[in-house]
Amino acid sequence: MTDKDTVALPVEPFWETKTLAEMTQDEWESLCDGCGKCCLHKLQDEEDDFVYYTSVACRLLDCNSCQCKDYPNRTDHVPDCVQLSKDNVKSLSWMPSTCAYRLLAEGKGLPDWHPLKTGIPGSTIMAGMSIRGMAIPEDEAHPDLTRYIVKWPA
Numbered sequence: 290m291t292d293k294d295t296v297a298l299p300v301e302p303f304w305e306t307k308t309l310a311e312m313t314q315d316e317w318e319s320l321c322d323g324c325g326k327c328c329l330h331k332l333q334d335e336e337d338d339f340v341y342y343t344s345v346a347c348r349l350l351d352c353n354s355c356q357c358k359d360y361p362n363r364t365d366h367v368p369d370c371v372q373l374s375k376d377n378v379k380s381l382s383w384m385p386s387t388c389a390y391r392l393l394a395e396g397k398g399l400p401d402w403h404p405l406k407t408g409i410p411g412s413t414i415m416a417g418m419s420i421r422g423m424a425i426p427e428d429e430a431h432p433d434l435t436r437y438i439v440k441w442p443a
Contacts, residue, residue, distance in 0.1 A: 304405065309393055310375050317375070320393070322403050322413040325355035325420040326385040326442040327373070330427065330434055340383040343437035344423060345430040352426055355419045385442050387418060 303316050312320075328350040332341045349358045349366055357363055363370045371381065373390055384391040389399055399406055402416035413419050423441065430437060 302405065304389075304393060304399060309378060309390070312375075319405060320389040322387075322389055322418070323355050323410070324385065324387065324413050324418055325350055325352070325424065327371075327388065328357070329420065329424060329442055330437075331383055332434055332438065341438045342440075342442040343434050344420075344425060344439045345427050345434055345437045346420060346424040348427045350420075350424075350426070352424050353421060355414060355421055 303312065304320065307316070309317070325346065326342075328347045330343045330345045330347070332343065333339070334341070346352050347357075347367060347370070349363055349370075350356070351358055359366060364372060371377075373381065373384075378384075378390045378394050381391075387400060389403060389405075392399060400418070401407075402412050402418055404410050404412050406412075409415070414421050420442070423439075425437075
């Protein structure tokens with residue numbers, strides 16, 4: 290058999306062959322689709338623990354780019370910012386249903402618009418799956434967040 294006779298085998302994407310726990314830090318970080326939905330303020334009902342999303346974004350979220358303005362230091366500025374990890378991903382039921390971390394933790398695949406599948410960094414925004422144009426920064430919001438409850442993120 291010569292080199293001309295060999296056939297390249299398809300390489301399976303890491304998110305289809307590895308568990309979340311097996312992923313490298315770079316692979317883990319690349320799962321984020323940049324939607325910004327997890328950075329929206331949420332309200333939890335004290336009676337039934339139901340979580341309501343609002344259209345009010347964390348003060349560090351750029352509502353146009355859907356990126357954190359200071360991701361490496363976000364917990365210094367926002368102490369209650371949840372750091373998603375391989376240890377807590379399965380327990381964060383409030384994560385959006387379109388979140389890659391949640392989807393993979395539930396044994397599902399990535400959506401077709403995910404940047405890892407399209408190869409286009411802004412494909413989440415282009416697909417209309419981000420908070421762009423739908424959220425406001427917290428400094429522009431009324432203190433009563435119940436005025437901003439929405440159904441679209443989840």
